[in-house]
Amino acid sequence: MKSFIEFFSSVKLAIVLLIIITVSSTLGTFIPQMRSPEEYVARYGQLGNLLNGLQLTRLYKSWWFVFLLFLFALNIIVCTLKRLSPKLKKAFKPRIAIEEKEAAVLKIKEKLKNSLSLAVTKEGLKKELSSRHYRLRETEKENKTFLLARKRILGWFGADIVHLGLLTIIAGGIISGIGGFRRSLTFSEGSLLDVPRAEFKLRLEKFETEFYPNGAVKDWKSTLTVLEKDNPVLKKVVEVNHPLSYKGFVFYQSGYGWNWTNPSVEIWVKKKDDPSFLKKTELKLRQRVRLEGEDIDVAVLQFIPDFVIGEKGQITTRSLEPNNPAAFIEGWQAEEKIFSGWIFARFPDFDRIHSEKETDLAFELKNFKAGQYSVIQASRDPGVNFIWVGCTLTMVGLFFAFYWPTREIKAVLEEAQNKTGITLGGLATKSRDAFRSEFEKITTSLRRLK
Amino acid sequence: MNESTFFLITFILYIFSAFFYFSFLFSKKENLARIGFNLAFAGLIIHTLALIWRTVESGHAPFTNMYESLSFLSWASILAYVLIEWKFKIRKAGPYFLLIVIALMALASSPLMPKEANPLMPALQSYWLWLHVSVTLLGEAFFAFAFITSIMYLVADSNEKKGSAKKSGLTAEKLDSISYRCISIGFPLFTLGGLVFGMIWAYKAWGSYWSWDPKETWSLITWFVFALYLHTRIVMGWKGRRSASIAIIGFLAAIFTYFGVNYILAGLHSYA
Numbered sequence: 001m002k003s004f005i006e007f008f009s010s011v012k013l014a015i016v017l018l019i020i021i022t023v024s025s026t027l028g029t030f031i032p033q034m035r036s037p038e039e040y041v042a043r044y045g046q047l048g049n050l051l052n053g054l055q056l057t058r059l060y061k062s063w064w065f066v067f068l069l070f071l072f073a074l075n076i077i078v079c080t081l082k083r084l085s086p087k088l089k090k091a092f093k094p095r096i097a098i099e100e101k102e103a104a105v106l107k108i109k110e111k112l113k114n115s116l117s118l119a120v121t122k123e124g125l126k127k128e129l130s131s132r133h134y135r136l137r138e139t140e141k142e143n144k145t146f147l148l149a150r151k152r153i154l155g156w157f158g159a160d161i162v163h164l165g166l167l168t169i170i171a172g173g174i175i176s177g178i179g180g181f182r183r184s185l186t187f188s189e190g191s192l193l194d195v196p197r198a199e200f201k202l203r204l205e206k207f208e209t210e211f212y213p214n215g216a217v218k219d220w221k222s223t224l225t226v227l228e229k230d231n232p233v234l235k236k237v238v239e240v241n242h243p244l245s246y247k248g249f250v251f252y253q254s255g256y257g258w259n260w261t262n263p264s265v266e267i268w269v270k271k272k273d274d275p276s277f278l279k280k281t282e283l284k285l286r287q288r289v290r291l292e293g294e295d296i297d298v299a300v301l302q303f304i305p306d307f308v309i310g311e312k313g314q315i316t317t318r319s320l321e322p323n324n325p326a327a328f329i330e331g332w333q334a335e336e337k338i339f340s341g342w343i344f345a346r347f348p349d350f351d352r353i354h355s356e357k358e359t360d361l362a363f364e365l366k367n368f369k370a371g372q373y374s375v376i377q378a379s380r381d382p383g384v385n386f387i388w389v390g391c392t393l394t395m396v397g398l399f400f401a402f403y404w405p406t407r408e409i410k411a412v413l414e415e416a417q418n419k420t421g422i423t424l425g426g427l428a429t430k431s432r433d434a435f436r437s438e439f440e441k442i443t444t445s446l447r448r449l450k
Numbered sequence: 451m452n453e454s455t456f457f458l459i460t461f462i463l464y465i466f467s468a469f470f471y472f473s474f475l476f477s478k479k480e481n482l483a484r485i486g487f488n489l490a491f492a493g494l495i496i497h498t499l500a501l502i503w504r505t506v507e508s509g510h511a512p513f514t515n516m517y518e519s520l521s522f523l524s525w526a527s528i529l530a531y532v533l534i535e536w537k538f539k540i541r542k543a544g545p546y547f548l549l550i551v552i553a554l555m556a557l558a559s560s561p562l563m564p565k566e567a568n569p570l571m572p573a574l575q576s577y578w579l580w581l582h583v584s585v586t587l588l589g590e591a592f593f594a595f596a597f598i599t600s601i602m603y604l605v606a607d608s609n610e611k612k613g614s615a616k617k618s619g620l621t622a623e624k625l626d627s628i629s630y631r632c633i634s635i636g637f638p639l640f641t642l643g644g645l646v647f648g649m650i651w652a653y654k655a656w657g658s659y660w661s662w663d664p665k666e667t668w669s670l671i672t673w674f675v676f677a678l679y680l681h682t683r684i685v686m687g688w689k690g691r692r693s694a695s696i697a698i699i700g701f702l703a704a705i706f707t708y709f710g711v712n713y714i715l716a717g718l719h720s721y722a
């Protein structure tokens with residue numbers, strides 16, 4: 001047990017752990033994380049198997065990384081606890097009487113004599129120290145008077161507060177890891193979904209994408225209603241950076257998508273030898289429509305948002321974004337098919353129409369409308385409040401550790417032959433230069449005492 | 451007059467400032483250093499105007515692409531420099547530090563960096579963008595200064611050991627202590643801006659305060675290196691060469707977090 005405490009309170013261990021954790025974190029940024037095991041083998045060959053085996057491919061969730069963090073946390077706990085009780089004792093039950101040689105080993109010190117009585121000297125010194133916000137303690141022993149003056153005691157505990165904050169953050173991380181959960185919910189307008197693991201439902205009233213003048217996406221806005229037992233209780237517009245919180249769940253706008261199952265397509269029909277001829281029609285998929293004033297029917301049989309010809313010559317979509325929209329149209333005269341083929345929104349002059357019969361009609365895919373759905377991420381993260389508390393403690397602790405240096409002055413006063421001898425020693429945890437000049441001011445004022 | 455004119459004037463002022471500082475190094479005339487400092491200060495003021503101009507014109511924080519971010523980092527570095535110089539009066543670090551700033555400004559004005567202000571993508575439209583980036587970069591500016599003083603320490607220390615050190619001026623010991631003071635300013639700023647504000651913003655925008663994306667991980671790595679610096683120094687009493695080396699590694703990690711992650715590693719942060 002003793003050697004266990006010895007081992008885990010050592011700062012050397014902390015340094016070794018810090019180095020190992022830092023180096024392994026680095027590895028995780030160079031090896032892509034969380035892909036499938038096959039991908040690594042395909043990419044790195046034999047090495048891929050090794051990476052999989054060492055869990056370097058899911059490093060931050062691997063047992064050994066978590067174990068390192070656990071050791072690190074244990075290290076902080078043991079180290080802090082071990083140092084804390086002597087520190088508390090020193091702060092709140094300090095030894096006031098000191099040997100003169102104790103003051104003499106301090107870096108900042110002074111010895112002086114005056115011809116006043118001890119009582120007067122002491123009162124003068126106390127007044128000076130109090131005016132500089134020192135808190136005083138006093139005792140007497142063997143004709144000597146001892147003063148202990150200190151200020152900004154919290155500075156001593158800065159590092160401990162930081163460490164406590166870090167532990168709280170690590171605890172929050174563990175709680176998030178165990179109890180947290182997230183799920184993407186896909187809504188189209190009007191749809192009602194059960195929130196997993198919750199008692200309430202969500203309905204998407206409205207979904208809008210806002211654009212900048214240059215066409216880039218400015219924002220996605222989902223108007224969501226929370227329903228408890230089918231009664232609406234809350235309505236809020238969720239946008240990126242503005243989530244909705246309800247009963248421990250948080251809902252984020254995480255993305256959007258297109259519903260390509262039933263788009264409607266706008267087609268312009270022109271005649272090659274009649275520039276004034278223009279007919280616009282809007283079609284649903286597989287809906288056969290008579291061209292106004294003509295004896296021809298057209299239908300859109302297929303719509304592809306991101307047209308591409310695959311390796312084997314097959315037609316597919318590269319993505320679900322409308323990057324290269326294409327429609328497959330067919331034309332009929334009575335029951336006879338007269339043409340069919342692909343037209344492209346991005347390339348109006350290019351088509352792949354195959355005609356059975358002579359026609360001077362030309363078709364352009366002008367526009368399309370498809371439903372959009374909103375992707376909302378639902379998450380519950382019971383660790384998150386620990387994180388915020390931990391961050392606050394850490395910042396407060398850093399402030400105290402660096403900018404609230406404890407200062408301590410010890411004084412021994414002794415009266416002999418109507419003279420008073422004073423030995424002063426001082427200690428500051430940080431910014432010693434500033435302390436030295438304060439210390440000098442105190443000794444100067446002692447010398448001037450009348 | 452527009453933003454790029456202000457930027458150019460600033461750049462020229464920094465170059466002149468460095469020029470005077472270097473003349474001071476060679477001639478040892480104090481008033482040359484004073485001129486250098488005043489030029490850097492004038493540059494800071496014009497630079498501030500350039501940043502304000504940019505903000506008003508684009509309607510968003512002046513650090514949403516690499517050009518803006520580099521310009522802001524240069525500004526933060528000069529700001530840090532003015533504060534440090536005012537507090538510690540170490541003229542001799544000025545010329546070297548200005549070289550870093552000039553390199554950043556040159557990179558910002560290179561044709562590789564698109565200058566136009568683009569409208570903000572949805573995730574960036576948050577006031578946490580301001581807090582996160584500005585505080586982090588200010589912290590990094592202090593790390594940059596500690597980097598310079600650490601290198602100067604290594605040189606001064608080996609000169610002192612060889613006995614060829616000049617008696618007066620900046621001793622190795624003083625440089626060591628200034629590195630530490632800079633890190634003790636940079637560390638809390640970096641913790642607050644890079645990690646705390648970063649986590650808050652990630653939670654608001656992505657719904658998760660930490661996702662081990664490469665930029666996050668590299669910020670953490672940088673932070674760990676400086677934690678290492680503090681502990682070896684405070685608890686184990688390391689000083690001097692070893693401390694200086696860790697401070698140098700820490701700054702290199704910060705630089706990698708800033709540039710390397712964007713150009714070498716990809717992740718959620720790849721837009722900034």
Ligand code: HEM
Pocket residue numbers: 009010011014072075076079083156158159160162163166398401402674677680681684685
């Ligand atoms: C990344 C993790 C850590 C951070 C950010 C951190 C932060 C700090 C800070 C800011 C200080 C004050 C430094 C100063 O006053 O200049 C400190 C001191 C200290 N740390 Fe840590 N710490 C970490 C991990 C650890 C661990 C694992 C140990 C375990 C042994 C440890 C042991 C100490 C000790 C003994 C001190 C001196 C405390 C004192 O003033 O009494 N630290 N730490």
